[in-house]
Amino acid sequence: MARERYRVLVHLPNEEPILGEVERLPQPQDTIIVVYHPRRRDGRDVHYLEDDVEAVVFPLSRVTLVEILPSEEEEIIGFVRE
Numbered sequence: 001m002a003r004e005r006y007r008v009l010v011h012l013p014n015e016e017p018i019l020g021e022v023e024r025l026p027q028p029q030d031t032i033i034v035v036y037h038p039r040r041r042d043g044r045d046v047h048y049l050e051d052d053v054e055a056v057v058f059p060l061s062r063v064t065l066v067e068i069l070p071s072e073e074e075e076i077i078g079f080v081r082e
Contacts, residue, residue, distance in 0.1 A: 005036065009067040010058065016040055017067075018056075025068065026060060033058050033066065 020035035
């Protein structure tokens with residue numbers, strides 16, 4: 001059975017945000033975050049990573065913000081005016 005992964009947008013100082021998946025959300029005692037399938041928000045490769053990288057470990061001390069995004073399967077229904 002596959003684990004559910006969370007889609008996140010990781011913000012690093014002076015860098016474009018990195019889109020990827022994490023197996024669990026960071027906890028207060030954590031010092032790192034492991035991001036799987038890292039890519040830019042537009043889907044392109046991150047310029048400082050090799051093409052075949054599957055996961056990256058970032059120290060949380062270097063992370064400014066982690067946004068938790070809805071999964072791709074979820075449908076977001078906004079305000080509808082008829």
